Amino acid sequence: MLEIRNIFKSYGNLRVLDDVSLSVSEKEIVTIVGPSGAGKTTLLQIAGTLDRPDSGRVIYDGVDVGGMKDRRLSEFRNRQIGFIFQFHQLMPEFTALENAAMPALIAGDSRKAAFAKAEELLGLLGLGDRLRHKPSEMSGGERQRTAIARALVNSPRVVFADEPTGSLDSRNRDEIRRLIADLRDRLGQTFVVVTHDPTVAAIADRVVNMADGRIVTPPPAC
Numbered sequence: 379m380l381e382i383r384n385i386f387k388s389y390g391n392l393r394v395l396d397d398v399s400l401s402v403s404e405k406e407i408v409t410i411v412g413p414s415g416a417g418k419t420t421l422l423q424i425a426g427t428l429d430r431p432d433s434g435r436v437i438y439d440g441v442d443v444g445g446m447k448d449r450r451l452s453e454f455r456n457r458q459i460g461f462i463f464q465f466h467q468l469m470p471e472f473t474a475l476e477n478a479a480m481p482a483l484i485a486g487d488s489r490k491a492a493f494a495k496a497e498e499l500l501g502l503l504g505l506g507d508r509l510r511h512k513p514s515e516m517s518g519g520e521r522q523r524t525a526i527a528r529a530l531v532n533s534p535r536v537v538f539a540d541e542p543t544g545s546l547d548s549r550n551r552d553e554i555r556r557l558i559a560d561l562r563d564r565l566g567q568t569f570v571v572v573t574h575d576p577t578v579a580a581i582a583d584r585v586v587n588m589a590d591g592r593i594v595t596p597p598p599a600c
């Protein structure tokens with residue numbers, strides 16, 4: 379479904395990605411682990427079309443997104459890709475329902491359709507009684523679940539998560555980890571997750587180890 383081929387990326391003299399190739403299948407949970415500075419976030423951003431590589435190709439269902447102009451790429455990203463970040467990045471002035479519906483409204487869905495989808499997902503994620511709460515009125519775990527609903531609202535081909543449990547306590551970490559596994563099982567959702575959390579890596583179908591801008595096997599000693 380997703381093919382990343384021979385990606386190179388440098389910032390100035392620093393080579394951050396050095397010939398990285400990776401393929402992700404539908405309904406797969408792939409985690410990317412490795413030391414800080416290994417290039418994991420950069421790879422996620424390039425795979426998620428938020429950044430462009432210096433060379434190499436990112437191919438979704440046979441379509442090379444490198445050939446898309448920025449506007450077309452934004453539309454593609456909005457509809458086909460979901461993101462979950464370490465810090466929820468919800469908009470503070472909006473309710474859980476409004477935050478979760480936002481990508482669907484941006485995609486041009488009617489308010490009715492967008493809010494219905496967001497409500498269904500928030501219910502599925504156990505937030506049916508938090509629809510009209512603002513982020514400041516929710517716990518860390520509830521905020522992150524709202525962010526997950528927002529990532530899923532357009533039924534994306536793939537969800538990229540960058541340290542999704544990094545800012546949570548152990549109870550909420552467990553809950554988010556279980557949710558990711560459950561969403562794959564129930565919705566067939568594909569996930570690519572950058573994580574330092576060994577319990578998140580434990581739910582993966584495949585663990586990809588990175589060091590110094592390359593994919594390495596076997597895992598480096600930590």
Ligand code: ADP
Nearest residue numbers: 389392394412413414415416417418419420421
């Ligand atoms: P990881 O996620 O594995 O910790 P990153 O992909 O965030 O690694 O970063 C890899 C390297 O690239 C780091 O040395 C980081 O400082 C550098 N880097 C990342 N983004 C930028 C940027 N926008 N400008 C300059 N250097 C960057």
